[in-house]
Amino acid sequence: MAKPTDLVQGTLDLLILRTLALQPMHGWGIAQRIRQVSNEVLQVNQGALYPALHRLEQQGWIRAKWGESENNRRAKFYSMTPDGAKYLRQEQEQWKRLSSAIGLVLDMS
Amino acid sequence: MRWYYKLPLRMRSLFRKDKAELELDEELRFHLQSQIEECVKQGMNPQEARHAAFRALGGVEQVKEECRDARRINFVDNFLQDGRFGLRMFRRSPGFAVIACVTLALGIGATTSIFSVVKTVIFAPLPFRQPENLVHVWGSDGPPGQHYRRGDQVFFSSARPADLYDWREQNQSFERISAYRKCSMLLTGGKETDLVDGQEVYDDFFEMLGTPAQLGRGLQASDYESGGAHVVVISNRMWVQRLAANPDIIGARISLDRESYQIVGVMPATFYPTPWGYSEFWIPHLANQGERSDRKSWGLIPLARLKPGITWEQAQIQFDVISARLIEDHPDDFLNAVVVPMDAQLIGSSWKLLLLLSGGVTLLLLIALVNVANLLLARVLERQTEFAIRKALGASGARIAYQLFIENLGLSLAAGALGFGFAFVLTKVMLANLPESTGLPRLETVRVDFPLLAFVCGICFVASMTCSLMTLKNSRDRSSLTLQIEGRAFSSGSGKRRLGRAFIVSEFVFSLVLLILGVILVQSFVRLRRVDPGFDPSNLLAFRVQVPAVSYGKFSFGAKDPRRERLYEQLEQIIAAVPGIESVAMSALLPLRHEINPSPVVIPGHEPPLSERSGSTRLDTVIQIQTGIERVNPEYFRALRLKLVSGRFLEERDGPEAPLVAVVNETFVKAFFPSQNPIGKRVSVWYGNPVIVGVVADFKLNGLDRNALPEMFWSLRQDPWTDVWVMARTKSDPALVASAVLKSIRNFDPDMPLRDMNSMADVISESLWLKRIAAVLIGLVAGLAIVLAGIGIYSVVSYSVSQRTKEVGIRVAVGASPSDVLRLILGETWRLAPVWWAALLPMS
Numbered sequence: 001m002a003k004p005t006d007l008v009q010g011t012l013d014l015l016i017l018r019t020l021a022l023q024p025m026h027g028w029g030i031a032q033r034i035r036q037v038s039n040e041v042l043q044v045n046q047g048a049l050y051p052a053l054h055r056l057e058q059q060g061w062i063r064a065k066w067g068e069s070e071n072n073r074r075a076k077f078y079s080m081t082p083d084g085a086k087y088l089r090q091e092q093e094q095w096k097r098l099s100s101a102i103g104l105v106l107d108m109s
Numbered sequence: 110m111r112w113y114y115k116l117p118l119r120m121r122s123l124f125r126k127d128k129a130e131l132e133l134d135e136e137l138r139f140h141l142q143s144q145i146e147e148c149v150k151q152g153m154n155p156q157e158a159r160h161a162a163f164r165a166l167g168g169v170e171q172v173k174e175e176c177r178d179a180r181r182i183n184f185v186d187n188f189l190q191d192g193r194f195g196l197r198m199f200r201r202s203p204g205f206a207v208i209a210c211v212t213l214a215l216g217i218g219a220t221t222s223i224f225s226v227v228k229t230v231i232f233a234p235l236p237f238r239q240p241e242n243l244v245h246v247w248g249s250d251g252p253p254g255q256h257y258r259r260g261d262q263v264f265f266s267s268a269r270p271a272d273l274y275d276w277r278e279q280n281q282s283f284e285r286i287s288a289y290r291k292c293s294m295l296l297t298g299g300k301e302t303d304l305v306d307g308q309e310v311y312d313d314f315f316e317m318l319g320t321p322a323q324l325g326r327g328l329q330a331s332d333y334e335s336g337g338a339h340v341v342v343i344s345n346r347m348w349v350q351r352l353a354a355n356p357d358i359i360g361a362r363i364s365l366d367r368e369s370y371q372i373v374g375v376m377p378a379t380f381y382p383t384p385w386g387y388s389e390f391w392i393p394h395l396a397n398q399g400e401r402s403d404r405k406s407w408g409l410i411p412l413a414r415l416k417p418g419i420t421w422e423q424a425q426i427q428f429d430v431i432s433a434r435l436i437e438d439h440p441d442d443f444l445n446a447v448v449v450p451m452d453a454q455l456i457g458s459s460w461k462l463l464l465l466l467s468g469g470v471t472l473l474l475l476i477a478l479v480n481v482a483n484l485l486l487a488r489v490l491e492r493q494t495e496f497a498i499r500k501a502l503g504a505s506g507a508r509i510a511y512q513l514f515i516e517n518l519g520l521s522l523a524a525g526a527l528g529f530g531f532a533f534v535l536t537k538v539m540l541a542n543l544p545e546s547t548g549l550p551r552l553e554t555v556r557v558d559f560p561l562l563a564f565v566c567g568i569c570f571v572a573s574m575t576c577s578l579m580t581l582k583n584s585r586d587r588s589s590l591t592l593q594i595e596g597r598a599f600s601s602g603s604g605k606r607r608l609g610r611a612f613i614v615s616e617f618v619f620s621l622v623l624l625i626l627g628v629i630l631v632q633s634f635v636r637l638r639r640v641d642p643g644f645d646p647s648n649l650l651a652f653r654v655q656v657p658a659v660s661y662g663k664f665s666f667g668a669k670d671p672r673r674e675r676l677y678e679q680l681e682q683i684i685a686a687v688p689g690i691e692s693v694a695m696s697a698l699l700p701l702r703h704e705i706n707p708s709p710v711v712i713p714g715h716e717p718p719l720s721e722r723s724g725s726t727r728l729d730t731v732i733q734i735q736t737g738i739e740r741v742n743p744e745y746f747r748a749l750r751l752k753l754v755s756g757r758f759l760e761e762r763d764g765p766e767a768p769l770v771a772v773v774n775e776t777f778v779k780a781f782f783p784s785q786n787p788i789g790k791r792v793s794v795w796y797g798n799p800v801i802v803g804v805v806a807d808f809k810l811n812g813l814d815r816n817a818l819p820e821m822f823w824s825l826r827q828d829p830w831t832d833v834w835v836m837a838r839t840k841s842d843p844a845l846v847a848s849a850v851l852k853s854i855r856n857f858d859p860d861m862p863l864r865d866m867n868s869m870a871d872v873i874s875e876s877l878w879l880k881r882i883a884a885v886l887i888g889l890v891a892g893l894a895i896v897l898a899g900i901g902i903y904s905v906v907s908y909s910v911s912q913r914t915k916e917v918g919i920r921v922a923v924g925a926s927p928s929d930v931l932r933l934i935l936g937e938t939w940r941l942a943p944v945w946w947a948a949l950l951p952m953s
Contacts, residue, residue, distance in 0.1 A: 026136075026139065026140075027136065027139075027140050028139065028140045028143040028144065045167075046140070046144075046165050046166045046167065047166055047167030047168075047171070047172050047175075050136070050137065050140075050172050050175075050176050051172065051175035051176050051178070051179045052179075054176045054179035054180050055179040058179060058180055066132075069139070069143075073139060073142070074135065074139070075136075075139045076132065076135070076136045076139070
């Protein structure tokens with residue numbers, strides 16, 4: 001990879017979008033969910049999470065709305081837009097192609 | 110990306126900034142609280158949990174900043190912020206701001222105005238239909254085979270009507286051939302009588318050029334029918350200046366030479382079909398009977414349009430063939446044709462002048478840029494601490510670069526606005542002060558060119574930006590050091606001082622080189638002013654008498670003209686009778702103001718000195734076989750206090766009935782009679798065969814900086830010219846008698862136009878205007894550069910000294926006296942001296 005940061009950043013976007021595909025969620029919830037689903041393997045860098053959310057919102061892939069959290073506090077909930085869904089599908093394809101290609105290379109005997 | 114998502118978001122980010130900020134706060138607060146609760150659940154105490162939460166998030170402010178970046182609000186926000194900050198910085202150091210701005214504005218203004226002139230004069234398309242097909246056709250009574258070459262002289266001999274008819278009939282290269290003749294006519298009926306310059310044009314003239322009239326029409330075939338009404342086409346200048354730009358002018362009448370002419374058209378200001386002088390009107394030339402074989406009436410200048418696909422070189426070749434044929438029919442009064450393309454003709458040698466000026470202003474702009482760059486560099490150096498602190502507080506390199514960008518943009522814009530005002534004034538002043546003799550066409554259509562201005566401002570901006578960034582990069586490498594140095598180090602590192610030293614050296618070298626250049630130019634100008642012109646220019650009142658054809662008859666070359674001849678004699682007596690006048694010189698052309706067009710010399714009995722050199726039109730060889738001809742009154746030599754070398758001067762006895770005689774100068778003798786006594790020799794020049802009766806010492810006729818050319822003087826009594834210049838020797842200041850002279854001539858003939866009244870001293874200083882402009886321009890630039898260099902050096906030195914305040918303090922504390930400290934600082938600067946000299950040597 002020429003630019004490893006792209007991978008990391010792109011990966012975070014992908015993870016956020018995938019999480020939001022299930023249901024609208026606030027930033028804290030997204031971080032927790034990613035951690036749980038990946039069996040505690042993936043620790044989202046919290047410092048990078050919010051800028052990423054704002055960027056995704058700016059690009060029109062997610063939308064923000066204020067709502068009530070589980071413990072009745074005001075929280076900002078993000079949900080996926082149709083454009084975001086389309087982008088997620090594209091990126092998932094891309095990711096699968098890439099990871100299987102890397103798998104092939106790594107399994108080479 | 111859908112705009113309907115983007116737009117409200119952007120709008121909100123921009124206009125509801127406070128709200129967005131609050132929401133960002135709240136969002137992060139929610140996150141932190143959730144994290145804290147989570148940690149508490151895991152068994153931490155609340156204090157620990159708080160720390161852990163903040164650690165997990167990283168810096169809250171950094172996250173916020175990144176979110177703002179992500180929203181792009183920073184873009185606009187930074188812009189405003191940096192703008193405000195920049196303004197504050199400029200207000201804090203107004204000296205820097207004003208100097209940088211004015212320097213840039215000077216460069217921008219000068220460059221824009223000169224290049225506006227260049228663009229109009231040289232690069233604007235000529236205002237004719239397919240101008241590339243237009244040519245001038247000159248005569249050449251020189252050696253056969255004389256051709257025009259690119260970059261060479263563009264003026265040759267005029268032609269005669271018979272030549273025009275011959276060429277029209279025989280040369281197949283042309284679609285149309287027409288011609289014009291200069292004519293000055295007395296314009297009466299307005300506020301005051303004035304002699305205006307115009308052109309009498311042959312048929313097809315306007316059709317050939319194909320420039321549409323601004324109002325009405327050009328001349329057409331029906332205007333040339335004999336017995337038709339008198340019609341005239343006027344220039345934009347006449348329309349605006351003399352006729353108040355009246356839009357209903359078509360059909361009105363003006364009186365030229367006391368005859369009524371109907372105005373049928375107004376030509377646009379750009380219409381400038383001929384290379385010398387500005388024509389105010391065009392009247393049709395009505396062909397007369399004898400014209401077909403008229404080989405006497407010189408002064409006709411043919412213009413032609415080439416057939417499509419034929420080059421001017423091909424037309425020239427065909428002319429050479431025709432000439433070979435014609436020379437057999439008219440061996441005595443035969444004329445070659447020389448084809449000169451229109452663009453070369455109109456632009457002529459003016460590009461040399463413009464090149465000089467362009468070079469000058471480009472240099473000025475460069476210097477301004479380098480100076481501003483140096484100022485900026487020094488400033489960025491001064492601000493290194495500021496940048497280092499900002500960086501430590503989390504500003505990215507790009508953010509600082511962006512701030513510099515805004516500052517430089519502001520600087521360039523301010524300089525551009527000021528530069529525009531400067532360019533405007535400079536263009537006005539320049540156009541008002543350029544002497545007529547520059548021969549630059551289309552000057553009056555010159556306007557300050559906005560795209561050009563924008564381009565020059567753009568260059569300034571890019572240059573200042575590049576320089577800021579370079580320094581920034583330079584300082585970034587050391588930015589971590591900077592803070593340490595501020596805090597702890599006692600003496601600034603040697604690496605940093607090296608950059609400062611480089612500035613000092615470059616500033617010095619650069620401004621010294623400029624100063625040397627300026628001094629050389631000013632010196633050569635001063636030296637030129639001291640050149641002895643060979644005649645006595647003090648107390649000489651010079652002015653020009655234009656002789657109206659309507660009162661004294663049409664002029665023709667070489668013909669007997671008793672009316673003019675008497676007129677000049679009368680004028681001489683009238684002027685000489687004015688109290689305060691000692692003696693009166695008259696000549697066809699004014700020394701040091703006019704180039705004298707040379708004519709080839711044929712010496713009977715000599716091997717024709719020309720044949721071996723034929724085919725060459727290069728100026729240097731042509732000069733050796735040509736001589737200028739001046740028509741002067743007999744008093745001329747005494748009034749100008751010229752020295753007689755041998756023989757005699759012209760005298761009154763060389764009257765119209767006496768044989769034609771000539772006085773020649775020493776250079777003429779050297780060129781044509783190197784080992785003989787020229788007195789009594791007969792030579793043949795143009796239409797005359799004079800006998801040489803005297804030799805006069807060389808004096809400056811063509812320019813103070815030029816060597817004397819061969820010259821020959823004929824008597825105005827024997828060969829009266831179309832009009833004359835008077836140089837009256839006065840007993841005291843010429844300005845005192847000017848009005849008396851004017852009045853006595855007005856008494857004699859109220860309609861006699863007198864022009865360009867001036868003292869000869871002023872004429873001489875005007876002849877040096879080009880040198881003066883160069884000297885003044887470069888002198889100014891050098892002066893400015895010295896001032897700027899001083900400021901730049903001061904700022905660099907004071908910076909480096911301020912860097913060493915602590916070091917100095919310690920030295921003083923351990924016992925150094927103030928003079929020791931001074932020695933330390935000066936020694937540092939002086940050690941650079943050998944470097945300046947080393948750098949200067951190759952440059953000078």
